[in-house]
Amino acid sequence: MKYMLNPCIALRSWKLVPYAYYIKYNRNAQGLTKEEFELLTLCDGSHELKESELLRLLIEKGLCHPSTEGEQLSDWQKPLACENRYFPAINWAITSKCNYNCLHCFNASDQKQLVTEFSKAEWEQLLLEAQVCGIHAFTLTGGEPMLHPDFLDILKGIHSRGMYLDELNTNGSLITEEILDEMKQLGYKPLIKISFDGLDHHDWLRNQKGAQETALSAITLCIQKGFPVKVQTNVHRLNWQVMLATAELMDSLGVLEMRIIRTTEAPRWVKNSHDLCEGGACLSFEEYYDFGMEFTREYIAKPHRMKIDIWQFLQYDQTKLTYHKRPIDSGSAYRDSLPVCRGNRGMAAIHANGNVVPCMQMSGYYEKHKKILGNVKTDGLKKLLTDGDYLEEICTTVGTLAENNKKCGSCQYFRACMGGCRAIGLALTDDMFGSDPSKCIYFFNGYREKTDAIFKNSGSMWAEQQN
Ligand SMILES: C[S@@+](CC[C@H](N)C(=O)[O-])C[C@H]1O[C@@H](n2cnc3c(N)ncnc32)[C@H](O)[C@@H]1O
Numbered sequence: 001m002k003y004m005l006n007p008c009i010a011l012r013s014w015k016l017v018p019y020a021y022y023i024k025y026n027r028n029a030q031g032l033t034k035e036e037f038e039l040l041t042l043c044d045g046s047h048e049l050k051e052s053e054l055l056r057l058l059i060e061k062g063l064c065h066p067s068t069e070g071e072q073l074s075d076w077q078k079p080l081a082c083e084n085r086y087f088p089a090i091n092w093a094i095t096s097k098c099n100y101n102c103l104h105c106f107n108a109s110d111q112k113q114l115v116t117e118f119s120k121a122e123w124e125q126l127l128l129e130a131q132v133c134g135i136h137a138f139t140l141t142g143g144e145p146m147l148h149p150d151f152l153d154i155l156k157g158i159h160s161r162g163m164y165l166d167e168l169n170t171n172g173s174l175i176t177e178e179i180l181d182e183m184k185q186l187g188y189k190p191l192i193k194i195s196f197d198g199l200d201h202h203d204w205l206r207n208q209k210g211a212q213e214t215a216l217s218a219i220t221l222c223i224q225k226g227f228p229v230k231v232q233t234n235v236h237r238l239n240w241q242v243m244l245a246t247a248e249l250m251d252s253l254g255v256l257e258m259r260i261i262r263t264t265e266a267p268r269w270v271k272n273s274h275d276l277c278e279g280g281a282c283l284s285f286e287e288y289y290d291f292g293m294e295f296t297r298e299y300i301a302k303p304h305r306m307k308i309d310i311w312q313f314l315q316y317d318q319t320k321l322t323y324h325k326r327p328i329d330s331g332s333a334y335r336d337s338l339p340v341c342r343g344n345r346g347m348a349a350i351h352a353n354g355n356v357v358p359c360m361q362m363s364g365y366y367e368k369h370k371k372i373l374g375n376v377k378t379d380g381l382k383k384l385l386t387d388g389d390y391l392e393e394i395c396t397t398v399g400t401l402a403e404n405n406k407k408c409g410s411c412q413y414f415r416a417c418m419g420g421c422r423a424i425g426l427a428l429t430d431d432m433f434g435s436d437p438s439k440c441i442y443f444f445n446g447y448r449e450k451t452d453a454i455f456k457n458s459g460s461m462w463a464e465q466q467n
Helices: 034-041 053-060 120-132 151-160 177-185 202-206 211-224 240-253 267-273 285-300 342-346 360-368 389-394 398-404 422-429 437-444 447-456
Strands: 002-005 009-015 017-023 044-048 064-066 080-085 089-093 137-141 164-170 191-195 229-235 257-262 307-310 314-317 322-325 347-350
Touching: 002 009, 009 034, 017 034, 034 053, 053 064, 089 360, 120 151, 137 151, 151 164, 151 177, 177 211, 191 211, 202 211, 211 229, 211 240, 229 240, 240 257, 240 285, 257 285, 285 307, 285 314, 285 437, 285 447, 322 447, 342 347, 347 360, 360 422, 422 437, 437 447
Parallel strands: 009 080, 089 137, 089 347, 137 164, 164 191, 191 229, 229 257, 257 307
Antiparallel strands: 002 044, 002 064, 009 017, 307 314, 314 322
């Protein structure tokens, strides 16, 4: 009998990850054994295969099926051998231009508007290379990505090459019914992440009169059109009091998830908020965690459908009564060879000027220090994902961090913390192996235990999940 890969399955090989497959619209690839991979490469409708236990298991796993007359593999499904290292995703600032000039923007170090963006030739080249490198998912960001004159063509280019738009970061001001309809026609609805920085505080932080109304209309429209919406909300000393009311509103609109992010000490924000609060407007880490706990206690006291993600602290889903603490305790899964940031390792972050950076939060630091790890416009993506400075930085292991930072390496919490967030560590110590003080406070001040207590004392059967 002849067999076919199921239509949502594509076979991929990378340097060091030779046997893997993608499930369509699932960001990360899954590993296979050599035998499984080789058998699946024969599931193309043209090879006669003997029945076997392995084949039965692959069918059971949903990877292949007996073929029917006329079935054909799509180009996307066919085995693709990539010479570069495994990267399933790209976080791409297609433009740095923005129609807002937010007071806190980490992309800009002064008050000037940014102006770089990918030209048509440059984005076409990047998409071509992304396909060759076995990239699957894209997050588009900016600047305001929807301001890019080729925004829709870029989306179409991503989808026509078998990749997909996974997430769109936007201020929502350019979302229209027509654009959403066009996006729908691509056959996949991305997660639309709309920024909303607190009820009656949004216009101020966004430096734009009417921004709140615009964002609320965009959120409502996306939900009406069936798109999943995640709201991204900055929290700082001037707006933490309205977070609960903001969450109530977002939940009532049908938002899937609200992510609350501590506004970080970006140069522009430090400048703009300097005179507004004694000691600056950023919440200290203790204030941030204490806020997060108080917010959580109040939020879970009433029923809500919307999930909450308090950045690098706590995530929970009231509909499932589950929560995850951040950072995850890797426990017995700890290995010295783990990368210092698992998020960065799988997702190449590309700035509007073409520079690759470990993550977008770090882009300001790298720009300021003129530290260039590579540029997709001049070097090409494939080269950067094959070897060189970017790859070396992104593959830095927790073992190397422990060797270079004795304080972290000898800490009782190192296996759980693994040095914390590199973006925070770097921003506050100027050292790529520097300790992330937010995690020292988190572990030594007992916030893990305190967060467990919130759920245990809530009277519901909340269960902790590890990832
Ligand atoms: C740079 S914007 C680009 C996408 C889009 N223009 C938007 O407004 O969402 C992406 C996200 O970064 C967040 N952001 C910018 N500066 C920040 C800072 N200093 N601290 C924390 N988040 C920041 C924004 O609030 C926004 O949610």
